[in-house]
Each structure stands twice: as C-alpha cells, then as structure tokens.
Amino acid sequence: xxxxxxxxxxxxxxxxxxxxxxxxxxxxxxxxxxxxxxxxxxxxxxxxxxxxxxxxxxxxxxxxxxxxxxxxxxxxxxxxxxxxxxxxxxxxxxxxxxxxxxxxxxxxxxxxxxxxxxxxxxxxxxxxxxxxxxxxxxxxxxxxxxxxxxxxxxxxxxxxxxxxxxxxxxxxxxxxxxxxxxxxxxxxxxxxxxxxxxxxxxxxxxxxxxxxxxxxxxxxxxxxxxxxxxxxxxxxxxxxxxxxxxxxxxxxxxxxxxxxxxxxxxxxxxxxxxxxxxxxxxxxxxxxxxxxxxxxxxxxxxxxxxxxxxxxxxxxxxxxxxxxxxxxxxxxxxxxxxxxxxxxxxxxxxxxxxxxxxxxxxxxxxxxxxxxxxxxxxxxxxxxxxxxxxxxxxxxxxxxxxxxxxxxxxxxxxxxxxxxxxxxxxxxxxxxxxxxxxxxxxxx
Amino acid sequence: xxxxxxxxxxxxxxxxxxxxxxxxxxxxxxxxxxxxxxxxxxxxxxxxxxxxxxxxxxxxxxxxxxxxxxxxxxxxxxxxxxxxxxxxxxxxxxxxxxxxxxxxxxxxxxxxxxxxxxxxxxxxxxxxxxxxxxxxxxxxxxxxxxxxxxxxxxxxxxxxxxxxxxxxxx
Numbered sequence: 364x365x366x367x368x369x370x371x372x373x374x375x376x377x378x379x380x381x382x383x384x385x386x387x388x389x390x391x392x393x394x395x396x397x398x399x400x401x402x403x404x405x406x407x408x409x410x411x412x413x414x415x416x417x418x419x420x421x422x423x424x425x426x427x428x429x430x431x432x433x434x435x436x437x438x439x440x441x442x443x444x445x446x447x448x449x450x451x452x453x454x455x456x457x458x459x460x461x462x463x464x465x466x467x468x469x470x471x472x473x474x475x476x477x478x479x480x481x482x483x484x485x486x487x488x489x490x491x492x493x494x495x496x497x498x499x500x501x502x503x504x505x506x507x508x509x510x511x512x513x514x515x516x517x518x519x520x521x522x523x524x525x526x527x528x529x530x531x532x533x534x535x536x537x538x539x540x541x542x543x544x545x546x547x548x549x550x551x552x553x554x555x556x557x558x559x560x561x562x563x564x565x566x567x568x569x570x571x572x573x574x575x576x577x578x579x580x581x582x583x584x585x586x587x588x589x590x591x592x593x594x595x596x597x598x599x600x601x602x603x604x605x606x607x608x609x610x611x612x613x614x615x616x617x618x619x620x621x622x623x624x625x626x627x628x629x630x631x632x633x634x635x636x637x638x639x640x641x642x643x644x645x646x647x648x649x650x651x652x653x654x655x656x657x658x659x660x661x662x663x664x665x666x667x668x669x670x671x672x673x674x675x676x677x678x679x680x681x682x683x684x685x686x687x688x689x690x691x692x693x694x695x696x697x698x699x700x701x702x703x704x705x706x707x708x709x710x711x712x713x714x715x716x717x718x719x720x721x722x723x724x725x726x727x728x729x730x731x732x733x734x735x736x737x738x739x740x741x742x743x744x745x746x747x748x749x750x751x752x753x754x755x756x757x758x759x760x761x762x763x764x765x766x767x768x769x770x771x772x773x774x775x776x777x778x779x780x781x782x783x784x785x786x787x788x789x790x791x792x793x794x795x796x797x798x799x800x801x802x803x804x805x806x807x
Numbered sequence: 808x809x810x811x812x813x814x815x816x817x818x819x820x821x822x823x824x825x826x827x828x829x830x831x832x833x834x835x836x837x838x839x840x841x842x843x844x845x846x847x848x849x850x851x852x853x854x855x856x857x858x859x860x861x862x863x864x865x866x867x868x869x870x871x872x873x874x875x876x877x878x879x880x881x882x883x884x885x886x887x888x889x890x891x892x893x894x895x896x897x898x899x900x901x902x903x904x905x906x907x908x909x910x911x912x913x914x915x916x917x918x919x920x921x922x923x924x925x926x927x928x929x930x931x932x933x934x935x936x937x938x939x940x941x942x943x944x945x946x947x948x949x950x951x952x953x954x955x956x957x958x959x960x961x962x963x964x965x966x967x968x969x970x971x972x973x974x975x976x977x
Contacts, residue, residue, distance in 0.1 A: 614922045621911060691870050724903070750920060751921045754918070754920035754921040755917070758914045758916075758917035761910050764910045765907060765910050768904075769907070771903055772900055772903050772904065772907070775899060775900055776896060776900065779892055779893050779895075780893070783890075783893060787885060794877060794878065795878045795882060797874040798874040798878020798879070801871040801872075801874045801875050804871070805871070
C-alpha cells in the first residue's frame, strides 16, 4: 500500500511541475495552451507516420534478406549433419576393418611386453648376464616403446634362446671380478650353467651387474670338491651347486658357527647350565685328583705293607692292630665302625656330580620352552605369519638345549669314572680290609 | 668300498655328531670285547690258581681263614665288574649325543629358514629328516650295547658266585 501511495504522489508532483512552466494565468489560457499542444502533437504524429510509410519498403527488404540467410544456414546445417553421420558410419566401418586386419597382432604385443617385463628381473640376476653384459637394454626398449619393431622382436627371441642354451653349458670366460679386498681385477671365471660362478678355488657371486668374490667361502668339504672338480679335464666331475643361484652361498655370510651361536643365545638358562657345568667339573676334578692321585695309590701301597700309615686302609689297620686280641664279635664291630668313618670322605660330592649332570638337560629344556613361549606369544600379539620370525626364534630357543646336553655328556662320563673308583675303594675297605690284614699276619 | 661310501654318505647326512657317536660306539665295543676276553678267557685261569691255593691250605676253618676267603671273593668280583659301569655310561651317553645332533641339526634348519625367509615345507622336512638321523644312530648304538652289557653283568655275577662256591666253606 505504501508503495502505491508514494508512486501516485510522485505522479502528481510531476504533473504540476510540467504544467506550471508556461505560467498559465487563467483557465482560458490553459485551455488554449492545451489545444496548441494537441495540435503540435498531432503534427508530429503525422510526420512520423509518413516517415514509417516511406521506410516500409526498406524494412520489408531487410526482412526478406534475413529470411533468406536463415534458410541458407539451415541448409548448411543439414548438410553438415548428414556429413557427420556419414563420417561416423565410415569410422565404425574402418575400425572393424582395422580390428579384422590386426587380428592376433595386438595380443602378441601384449604378450611380448608381458614376457619382457617378467623376464627382465631374472635376466638381470642371471649368471649368464655376467658373461654377456648389457643384455637388458633390449628389454628396457621393449618395455618402453609403444609398438615393438620386427628387429626388436627377433632380438628378444634370440635373447631367450641364448638364455636357454647357455643354462646348460659350463664355460670359462675372462671378466672383471671384485675381490675380497674390494679391488677390481681381471680373472678367468668358470660359469657352471646358471647356478654358480667360480674363479680358481673360490666361489663368486653376481649382483647388480658386478661379479664379486664371496666374502665368506663355504666349508672345506665344499671347497675341496670344487678344486677336485677343477682338476677334472675330461668326463664328469662332481661339485656342489647352489640351486638357488647364489642365495645359499650368500647365506654363508650370515651363518654363525655353532659355538658363536651358543655363546650369543645362551640366555639365563644357558648361564645357569654353564655355572653348573663349571661347578660340576671342578668337583669332579677334585674327586679325580683325590681318588686317583692321593687315596688310591696310598691304599694300594698299604695293601702290600703291614705297618699302618695315614690313609683310610691304614687307619682301619690301626684299629685292627689295637683290638687284635679282643673276641671276634667285638673286633668286627670295631672294624665296621672304622670303615663307616672312612666312607663319607670317599663318597663326598659324587652324587652332586650326578645331580648336576641330570639338571643340565632339564635346565636346557626349560630355556628352550620359555624361548618357544616367547616366540609364539609375540606371534600371537603381533600376528605376523612370517616364517622368518618364527624360525629365527625357534633356532635361538634351541641353543639352551644344546647347552644342557653339552653339560650333561661330560659330567655323566666324569661321574661314571669317579663313582667307579670310589666304589672300588669302598669295597676294598669294607670287604677286603680284614682279609688283607689276616693274610699279612699269616705271612709274617 | 661300497659299504664305506654308504657309511660316509650316512655320516655326511647326519653331521659331525655321528663321528662322536661312532667314537663312543668304538670305545664301548672295545671295552665289551675286553670284558668278554677277561670273563671267559683270563678269569677262569686265575680262579683255578686261587682254588688250588685254597685247597692247599691247612687252615680253612678259622675266623682268619674266612676273612681271607671273603677277601679273595670280593677281589674276584671287583675284577669281574671292572669297567662295566663305564660301559653302561657309554650306553647312556649315546642317546644324549644323538639328541645333541638332532638339536644342532634343528638349529641349522631353522637358521637357514630364517635366513631365506621361506616357509617351504619340503625344505623344512628335508632338514628335519637330516636332523633326526643322529637320534636314530644314538638309539641304535645304545641298543647294540644294552643287550650285551646286560649279558656281561649276568656273566660276572654268575662267575663270581661260581668262584665263591668253589672255595668250600667248612
């Protein structure tokens, strides 16, 4: 509502402004004025009408022109549309033709690219590439370029054939070899199929296009077989091949010898076994010394001698001589007592050796089992299905069992020797002492 | 020669422990043969001398004579039983050595596996097959001695009693 009111107000103001200009004083004047204006207006209108009439022909011509233009443009559009459709049709036709003409060739290129791609890694690592360097350039080209040329296809075929035939050959060639000191020198290299590279009595390995001398050579048995093989001039010779084409030989570097491994993975159980072993060996050595060097010879010389000296048999003899004139029952009792006094000194520590020998494997087993528990617990927690982790853990855990067995075997031996000797001495004291004295007396 | 190669091949498969087991086996059988030679060859001669000596004695009744007889019997038993404990220990050590070989073999297997990072069941089975050879060898070595050592013990027992019976108690 407000809007309308304001608009009408504006109209009123406008009107008063227009018509106030001629300054009409009376209504008659105003009337005259209006009439004049009317007449003027009419004249202008007539003039414009005349003008329009005069222009009509021109306008009609213009209209006709525009119509003509539109018609021609539409015709062109129709033409083009038709052409486009025709072209489209032709294109499909040509494409079918192309596909028919290409036949299996498209597939072939795919196969070639795939084959080149998959064999690139193998060829790069193949020992035959050590003899013929730069073979992988062709494969790079095959992988990069869009359509392989006929020449490239031929070369690829020859390359594969070369790889195949060379795998079955034992050849020697001269090549640059990086020796263990890291220096490059020219050496005569013997290649056995695709499996091993050797130079003289050394195994080599091939990595990143370079021939290197193996840092840690395999054990003597393997190397001896190699030198024996090098000595064979005709017929067949045996040697150790690496079917993994270098993988197993490389492992030599990582391999620890058994003593190293045992020392490294002994753990708490290993330490315990080691300490027990040392204690056991010390006890056994002390016993061996006492029984074989001190007590044993003393008793043996006492056997032949009727005068008692300070040794177990001599002490019993003293008791016998002191109570010789008592009645037999009393004498037997006194002698038994004397023997009983001597036995603990002889048997001391022997059972301890046996217990330690039995404890060794048990402790080792304990270490292994706890190691295994750790391995499997970590696998449960981290959920790695990696056989490497598991195998590594198990091989570490087994070391303590070896410790246990290594402790048990010598201690069992030592126990047997010591126990045998002590039993021998005790029998001498228990069963033979009185007889010995009796025969001494008889002979005297 | 063929046999030697077979044995060497076997030892090659089983590892260094087989050499130790072989040495223990050799020692054990040396002792066993020595025992057989003593119990059945030497001892009867010694026993005859002692029996003759006993029969020649005037006094076989006194306390002193009895003690001397006990002394002879005990000495005979000692010499018959000598080294039998050692033989039994060698027998007991054989399985331990076998186990040692197996465990070290297993360590090798798992070490190689961890180095290569492959979980090939075939490879593992091959390694374990090799690792179990020492245990088998140890068992066989122990069994070979076990029977004979029991026979020897029995023979020593019988011989010592026969000797005691040959010295009449009056």
